[in-house]
Amino acid sequence: MAHYPDVAIFGGGIIGLTCAYYLAHEGVAVAVYDRGALGQEASWAGAGIVPPGNPARAASPLDQLRGLGAEQFPRLSAELRELTGLDNGYRRCGAIEFLSAAEAEVPNLWAAEGIAFERLSVTAARQLEPLGEIPGEPYLLPDCAQVRNPWHLRALIAACQRRGVKLYPHTTIRDDWFTRPNRIAARYVIAAGAWTNDIVGRLWQLPDLHPVRGQIALLRGASCSRIVMVGKRYLVPRGDGLTLVGSTEEPEAGFVKETTSDAIAALVRFAQQLVPVLQQATLERAWAGLRPASGDGVPYIGPVPGWPAVVVATGHFRAGVQLSIGTAQVVSDMLLERPPRIAVEAFALTRAPQPPRLSAFRS
Ligand SMILES: Cc1cc2nc3c(=O)[nH]c(=O)nc-3n(C[C@H](O)[C@H](O)[C@H](O)COP(=O)(O)OP(=O)(O)OC[C@H]3O[C@@H](n4cnc5c(N)ncnc54)[C@H](O)[C@@H]3O)c2cc1C
Incomplete structure (x- = not known):
């Protein structure tokens, strides 16, 4: 047996x-x-x-x-x-997502699924978070969470x-x-x-099946309190002075799991334009991971x-x-x-x- x-x-x-x-x-x-x-x-x-x-x-x-x-x-x-x-x-920290003109149909998908959301004016978005650049139409997603x-x-x-x-x-x-x-x-x-x-x-x-490298920068300093998402990039505040800034999408990197200074600098720039108080933040660490992707x-x-x-x-x-x-x-x-x-x-x-x-x- x-x-x-x-x-x-x-x-x-x-x-x-x-x-x-x-x-x-x-x-x-x-x-x-x-x-x-x-x-x-x-x-x-x-x-x-x-x-x-x-x-x-x-x-x-x-x-x-x-x-x-x-x-x-x-x-x-x-x-x-x-x-x-x-x-x-795990915490339901909420998110502000900026949608581009090409993503204008996305709120209809949220509505059809019964996902709570609210379209924000720029003033309302700025009252919620210390935003700089406004890269699209801001929407509040109160039930977005992080782990x-x-x-x-x-x-x-x-x-x-x-x-x-x-x-x-x-x-x-x-x-x-x-x-x-x-x-x-x-x-x-x-x-x-x-x-x-x-x-x-x-x-x-x-x-x-193929790997798609994603790089992340970790900043320390004042930040936002909700997740902020713009297309494939985002800020995720961890609530203890740390903010993740992600991420790249690099299928061309194959199985090479390394960070590149250009990509990390671009992520930091993106974060500081979106939330200017991050100009005072320091780069604590950066890393990369290989996402498993199907065709x-x-x-x-x-x-x-x-x-x-x-x-x-x-x-x-x-x-x-x-x-x-x-x-x-x-x-x-x-x-x-x-x-x-x-x-x-x-x-x-x-x-x-x-x-x-x-x-x-x-x-
Ligand atoms: C930068 C970045 C940001 C992301 N952000 C999010 C996000 O916000 N939300 C979200 O939902 N997802 C996110 N993802 C995606 C998510 O992390 C992945 O989809 C998920 O981790 C895949 O999990 P997995 O267990 O399939 O793979 P992995 O975590 O890669 O685990 C595979 C395991 O298999 C083992 N292994 C490999 N080869 C062998 C072998 N020959 N024999 C035995 N063991 C083997 C490895 O050692 C590893 O432990 C992100 C990914 C990255 C890289």
């Missing part, structure tokens, strides 16, 4: 760890394997923006996944704190341990672990972020063709934190053979690339 866990998860970023946590909660014996330290790649590097959402009214399966995260992050955060005593930094990635990952790891998940960092995944006589689990989840093809590629290639920006969540016991969960691109809870629930449905709560064909590995569509959020 083999003594292996019900589910082996390869990759211990936010996706793998959240899957582990939810599966363990359902009584499944889970082990997580990572070639490095747990939670130190894209999931550590991200800004932790959790936009609002409403799974009941969301227009697409991807929006539903975001809606599940928006709805359940408060509960998960409370649960993690109760289990581990660790605060993940502190390193804190959330630390809490998730501790909670997984409390729930009996076996954690194996710094472990090399072997090719023969999927098949008898050396298989190590009844089922598998492959959640190795931008590197997922290194593992799943032995069974099936995801031809368009159409939609994650891959589903079984590997020909390998029904192997489920892939990757390609969450700019949204892996906000999509982590929905992904873990969908993966749990698949592995426990329950009817899926979302139309998961949209995430299938074999889907035709989905046409570009205007999304409710850019970060």
Whole structure:
């Protein structure tokens, strides 16, 4: 009789760890394997923006996944704190988003989904935050939230341990672990972020999975109190004198996870134009992470063709934190053979690339 866990998860970023946590909660014996330290790649590097959402009214399966995260992050955060005593930094700080003329339809998407928002005059926006440049139409999103990635990952790891998940960092995944006589689990989840093809590629290639580097600058000094978003760039005030300024989108960097002085200088300039009090702030640190991106920006969540016991969960691109809870629930449905709560064909590995569509959020 083999003594292996019900589910082996390869990759211990936010996706793998959240899957582990939810599966363990359902009584499944889970082990997580990572070639490095747990939670130190894209999931550590991200800004932790959790936009609002409403799974009941969301227009697409991807929006539903975001809606599940928006709805359940408060509960998960409370649960993690109760289990581990660790605060993940989740807070509904609100956001001001500036929309360009090309994004004029976005408020209609928010309205259709039942997301609370208010169009602000420039004067009202300036009363709320110490804004300088006004780079578009300002909107208030009171339910936009944030989580502190390193804190959330630390809490998730501790909670997984409390729930009996076996954690194996710094472990090399072997090719023969999927098949008898050396298989190590009844089922598998492959959640190795931008590197997922290194593992799943032995069974099936995801031809368009690729890394997209994102750089972030961390400033110390007076700042705004809400998240401020302009297209793909944003400020995320952490509430303790620190402000994240993100981020670049650099597919051309491939797997090179380095910062560049030009990109960091441009981010700092952007921040200081938007919130001039940041001219007095100091640059505390800068870093980069490699987002896992699919060709159409939609994650891959589903079984590997020909390998029904192997489920892939990757390609969450700019949204892996906000999509982590929905992904873990969908993966749990698949592995426990329950009817899926979302139309998961949209995430299938074999889907035709989905046409570009205007999304409710850019970060
Ligand atoms: C600058 C930046 C800002 C972002 N901001 C946000 C945001 O505000 N909100 C949001 O929702 N998302 C954000 N994201 C996106 C989010 O961080 C990612 O989508 C998410 O972290 C992806 O998680 P993951 O677990 O798939 O990948 P990762 O965190 O990269 O984890 C993959 C894991 O797999 C392991 N691994 C790799 N190869 C192997 C192997 N061969 N064997 C075993 N293990 C392996 C790695 O060591 C790693 O631990 C941001 C990302 C970046 C870079």
